[in-house]
Amino acid sequence: MKKVIVIGGGLSGLSSAVSLLKNGFQVELLESSPKLGGRTYSLKHPKFDNMIDNGQHILLGCYYATLDYLNTIGSEQFLSKQKFLKIPFVNKGGKVSYLNSESDNYPLNLSKAIFKFDALSMRDRIKVIDFFLDLFFVDENDHKNQTVEQFLIEKKQNSQIISHLWDILVIGALNTTIDKADAAIFIRILKTIFFEGNDASSIYMASTNLNDLFINNAVDYLNNHHGIISLNETVKELVFENEKITKIITDKREILEYDFVITSIPPYAFQKITNNKIIPNLDEVFSYSPILNVHIKLKDNIFSEPFYTLLESDIHWIFNKGKHITLVTSSAEKYMGMDYNNIIGQFCSELKNYFPIFDVSMILDFLVIKEKRATFIPTKKTEKFRKNFINNYGNLFIAGDWVNTGLPSTIESAILSGQMAVNSIGSI
Numbered sequence: 001m002k003k004v005i006v007i008g009g010g011l012s013g014l015s016s017a018v019s020l021l022k023n024g025f026q027v028e029l030l031e032s033s034p035k036l037g038g039r040t041y042s043l044k045h046p047k048f049d050n051m052i053d054n055g056q057h058i059l060l061g062c063y064y065a066t067l068d069y070l071n072t073i074g075s076e077q078f079l080s081k082q083k084f085l086k087i088p089f090v091n092k093g094g095k096v097s098y099l100n101s102e103s104d105n106y107p108l109n110l111s112k113a114i115f116k117f118d119a120l121s122m123r124d125r126i127k128v129i130d131f132f133l134d135l136f137f138v139d140e141n142d143h144k145n146q147t148v149e150q151f152l153i154e155k156k157q158n159s160q161i162i163s164h165l166w167d168i169l170v171i172g173a174l175n176t177t178i179d180k181a182d183a184a185i186f187i188r189i190l191k192t193i194f195f196e197g198n199d200a201s202s203i204y205m206a207s208t209n210l211n212d213l214f215i216n217n218a219v220d221y222l223n224n225h226h227g228i229i230s231l232n233e234t235v236k237e238l239v240f241e242n243e244k245i246t247k248i249i250t251d252k253r254e255i256l257e258y259d260f261v262i263t264s265i266p267p268y269a270f271q272k273i274t275n276n277k278i279i280p281n282l283d284e285v286f287s288y289s290p291i292l293n294v295h296i297k298l299k300d301n302i303f304s305e306p307f308y309t310l311l312e313s314d315i316h317w318i319f320n321k322g323k324h325i326t327l328v329t330s331s332a333e334k335y336m337g338m339d340y341n342n343i344i345g346q347f348c349s350e351l352k353n354y355f356p357i358f359d360v361s362m363i364l365d366f367l368v369i370k371e372k373r374a375t376f377i378p379t380k381k382t383e384k385f386r387k388n389f390i391n392n393y394g395n396l397f398i399a400g401d402w403v404n405t406g407l408p409s410t411i412e413s414a415i416l417s418g419q420m421a422v423n424s425i426g427s428i
């Protein structure tokens with residue numbers, strides 16, 4: 001039986017390990033921290049009774065690799081799926097406008113959803129419908145030198161449509177702003193979400209925490225298939241000689257016995273353990289964007305929808321778990337240096353602007369989580385690099401949400417990258 005060492009226990013590493021075991025390989029997974037899940041995890045905090053997720057982690061019906069992974073580990077029962085696409089957009093003052101496809105009469109239901117989306121004027125709604133009709137004929141390769149902003153302007157989307165629709169969708173999907181994001185990846189994901197049937201655009205939310213959904217059953221799967229998990233073990237160096245990895249040096253031992261190695265770590269960690277040798281200057285390609293999560297414990301549940309998005313606000317999403325709500329800010333650079341009391345003060349006044357019923361006296365406690373390198377930023381430069389990316393160097397295979405999946409920095413990209421690495425090994 002061929003043996004594979006998987007480095008990194010985030011979702012790309014877990015997906016690699018699960019796929020390898022499914023395909024009859026022997027697996028050892030090395031993870032430097034005491035926990036699995038990488039950027040996707042839950043924690044127990046004394047301020048809250050329930051487990052806290054480090055970020056909401058919305059999934060979509062077009063997360064095909066993720067759904068396959070959840071099915072393999074037996075976690076699909078923890079997913080709850082929206083019957084139809086329904087997103088409540090809240091305006092300052094509290095008016096709620098729904099983007100709601102209402103029926104399964106695809107694709108007419110999507111046009112109807114836009115037609116009834118009263119955050120925009122009727123003229124602008126028609127411009128958005130025109131945009132989608134035109135998108136069918138758009139080839140992303142014709143727009144690879146553009147930012148999303150340049151593409152939207154070319155497609156006659158005015159500032160009102162941008163601020164009341166595209167800004168929030170782009171920042172939610174790509175964790176960056178329209179002036180930085182690459183147009184080609186944006187076109188690709190719009191087509192995947194909206195042109196592949198009703199299910200593709202449905203939003204899935206976990207009915208439990210992220211550990212239950214992604215991690216705990218994967219650990220059981222690994223244990224039941226004789227996979228080995230080594231936590232608290234950091235890979236310090238991959239010795240690359242004669243076009244292959246000849247030795248793995250960790251902070252505890254040297255590993256010489258394996259057939260293949262899969263790295264499932266971010267670019268900056270990959271550079272460190274390969275001494276910048278295998279893919280020179282990788283650090284110059286990737287930059288990162290933060291996400292801020294503010295968890296608030298309320299006396300009462302004052303929200304009726306499971307989530308909201310706020311128009312023209314720094315609070316991009318609110319997720320409602322009853323007396324526990326989470327406020328999410330993507331591309332949150334300006335909050336990284338701000339202290340927690342300032343953040344909560346600012347966000348409370350913002351909440352009051354959008355939900356006048358809210359009052360600061362309703363707050364029992366709060367917790368701020370800053371994730372500085374939450375995702376890489378999908379710029380023209382990264383996407384050009386990723387398009388030509390090679391994930392195989394001798395016995396080394398590279399996974400991680402940043403490889404050539406064609407997707408933004410997401411769970412789907414991470415899980416797909418693990419499956420791609422295993423397929424590449426299988427084809428040797």
Ligand SMILES: Cc1cc2nc3c(=O)[nH]c(=O)nc-3n(C[C@H](O)[C@H](O)[C@H](O)COP(=O)(O)OP(=O)(O)OC[C@H]3O[C@@H](n4cnc5c(N)ncnc54)[C@H](O)[C@@H]3O)c2cc1C
Pocket residue numbers: 007008009010011012013030031032033036037038039040054055056057058059233234235236264265266269273291292293371373374375399400401402409410411412414
């Ligand atoms: C707050 C937040 C919200 C998000 N929201 C969403 C969302 O709504 N939807 C979505 O699809 N995606 C979301 N994402 C993105 C998603 O979490 C990531 O794309 C995905 O988890 C990346 O997985 P990965 O395995 O590629 O990398 P990681 O999760 O970074 O895993 C890498 C692992 O490797 C380990 N490691 C690193 N170096 C070494 C070493 N030398 N030796 C051993 N181990 C090592 C690390 O400890 C880590 O566990 C969000 C991310 C954050 C932070």
